[in-house]
Amino acid sequence: MSTSKGSRTTFEDMLVKTGLLNGSSEKVWSEVKCFIVSIRTAGTMWYLSCPKCKKKVVEESNSTCQHCNANYDNGKYRFIMSAEFADTTTSIWATIYDELAEKILDGRTADELQKMELEEIKDVCNTIKGKELIGLFMSRDETYEGNTRIKHSLSKLLPFEAVRETETLLKEIYDYLNI
Numbered sequence: 230m231s232t233s234k235g236s237r238t239t240f241e242d243m244l245v246k247t248g249l250l251n252g253s254s255e256k257v258w259s260e261v262k263c264f265i266v267s268i269r270t271a272g273t274m275w276y277l278s279c280p281k282c283k284k285k286v287v288e289e290s291n292s293t294c295q296h297c298n299a300n301y302d303n304g305k306y307r308f309i310m311s312a313e314f315a316d317t318t319t320s321i322w323a324t325i326y327d328e329l330a331e332k333i334l335d336g337r338t339a340d341e342l343q344k345m346e347l348e349e350i351k352d353v354c355n356t357i358k359g360k361e362l363i364g365l366f367m368s369r370d371e372t373y374e375g376n377t378r379i380k381h382s383l384s385k386l387l388p389f390e391a392v393r394e395t396e397t398l399l400k401e402i403y404d405y406l407n408i
């Protein structure tokens with residue numbers, strides 16, 4: 230089994246590999262053809278970022294960034310979404326950050342969504358259920374307050390290319406036939 234970046238795999242294999250991390254700082258990269266099952270709309274979907282340093286700001290009355298002291302009145306909301314992805318083997322939850330989340334939501338920005346009512350946000354998220362994609366996922370162990378757990382995030386959307394899809398399919402057939 231190849232562990233090189235960009236080799237096509239399944240979520241099942243990805244979970245087997247990430248299960249072997251054992252708290253190390255190694256990263257597992259997996260390219261998986263999958264679809265979106267759902268997007269979590271309960272809880273945080275975005276954060277307000279400082280226009281100067283881009284870091285997350287904690288909203289306070291004086292609108293001053295805690296990191297660089299800039300005024301964040303013109304701050305931008307950035308996505309930090311949690312989504313469930315599935316392929317033919319199993320499903321996983323992964324984090325999707327700003328630009329990729331915008332692409333997945335057909336160009337809608339976090340600034341737009343944070344002005345919407347929850348029902349409207351749910352409608353937007355429902356429209357992309359079942360959306361097919363080829364994603365490059367990055368998985369690693371994260372330790373928080375003494376507990377280690379695997380975190381997956383989507384790091385890239387890869388284009389569907391007819392030739393490449395055919396090659397991948399042929400490779401799967403050859404592997405299956407053992408030739």
Ligand SMILES: [Zn+2]
Pocket residue numbers: 279280281282283284294295296297298299
């Ligand atoms: Zn700042």
